[in-house]
Amino acid sequence: MKRFLTLVFAGFAAASASAAPVALDASKLRLASANAIVLDAGDGQPVYAKAADEVTPIASLTKLMTAMVVLDANLPGDETLAIDLDDFDYLKGSRSRLHMGATLTRDEMLRLALMASENRAAHALARNFPGGTQAFVAAMNAKAAALGMTRTRYEDPTGLSPRNVSTASDLARLVRAAADYPLIRDYSTTPAHYVEVQPTGQTLGFNNSNALVRSGAWDIQLQKTGYIREAGRCVVMLATIASRPVVIVLLDSIGKLARLGDAERVRYWLETGEALPAPAMKQAVAKSAPKAGKTRKTPATKVAGTKPPRA
Numbered sequence: 570m571k572r573f574l575t576l577v578f579a580g581f582a583a584a585s586a587s588a589a590p591v592a593l594d595a596s597k598l599r600l601a602s603a604n605a606i607v608l609d610a611g612d613g614q615p616v617y618a619k620a621a622d623e624v625t626p627i628a629s630l631t632k633l634m635t636a637m638v639v640l641d642a643n644l645p646g647d648e649t650l651a652i653d654l655d656d657f658d659y660l661k662g663s664r665s666r667l668h669m670g671a672t673l674t675r676d677e678m679l680r681l682a683l684m685a686s687e688n689r690a691a692h693a694l695a696r697n698f699p700g701g702t703q704a705f706v707a708a709m710n711a712k713a714a715a716l717g718m719t720r721t722r723y724e725d726p727t728g729l730s731p732r733n734v735s736t737a738s739d740l741a742r743l744v745r746a747a748a749d750y751p752l753i754r755d756y757s758t759t760p761a762h763y764v765e766v767q768p769t770g771q772t773l774g775f776n777n778s779n780a781l782v783r784s785g786a787w788d789i790q791l792q793k794t795g796y797i798r799e800a801g802r803c804v805v806m807l808a809t810i811a812s813r814p815v816v817i818v819l820l821d822s823i824g825k826l827a828r829l830g831d832a833e834r835v836r837y838w839l840e841t842g843e844a845l846p847a848p849a850m851k852q853a854v855a856k857s858a859p860k861a862g863k864t865r866k867t868p869a870t871k872v873a874g875t876k877p878p879r880a
Contacts, residue, residue, distance in 0.1 A: 632728060
């Protein structure tokens with residue numbers, strides 16, 4: 570059993586022992602996501618699966634593996650890295666406020682890659698790996714193989730390539746492995762953060778790409794969102810629901826709020842064993858997602874350019 574999950578279970582053992590288990594009927598959980606899995610994070614046993622072994626693009630969910638490879642290399646977190654032209658997205662044309670020549674420490678690049686799904690930060694981490702980006706991607710695939718992710722393949726460190734593919738089942742393995750890294754848990758669940766970019770000294774604010782983290786209504790220990798057209802909207806989470814840690818993987822959701830709605834459906838089902846009524850689901854999603862064109866008032870939103878990313 571992994572160290573982090575063991576500690577989480579210990580904290581809830583007393584409460585769980587006295588609570589009657591909820592009977593879970595998978596037919597009552599109807600999800601919009603094309604691929605999904607929900608499993609008990611302690612024993613790794615699924616309690617719900619939908620096309621969980623189907624191979625599909627995974628977009629920025631890739632960055633969880635990127636983070637693990639960076640941390641496994643034990644490179645100096647305080648080393649300064651600079652954004653280079655090679656870090657620009659020439660495939661999808663995604664935007665970034667980390668301009669050419671902007672410098673941050675490796676730790677700050679990692680935090681932005683995980684919490685705000687910053688593509689240039691993720692690529693800069695890979696480019697500054699011993700042997701460069703090609704060696705980094707090879708290490709990603711080697712790590713996936715070591716974790717038993719047999720249907721996973723990485724071709725870039727950001728997830729912008731639709732040839733980064735996996736399955737819901739493989740990604741559940743990834744989430745459980747990533748939970749063993751305290752920095753990944755911390756950085757991926759940072760609601761908002763601001764950095765001072767050198768050499769300009771400009772302060773930039775970033776919000777978490779996951780509205781459920783920003784809302785504060787969930788107990789989330791680890792998460793990552795993802796979006797490219799080929800992958801749809803995706804999210805993976807390790808969260809405590811009904812006094813137990815649960816891994817949730819939702820892939821290929823159509824529509825901006827579909828993955829949030831599915832997450833709320835999963836939580837309600839785990840807590841009650843019933844389907845979430847439509848009015849309750851709409852209310853829960855509305856509370857989690859800020860209105861279009863606005864951001865929640867967090868410390869980072871007081872500086873320029875803090876609109877939540879579209880990952």
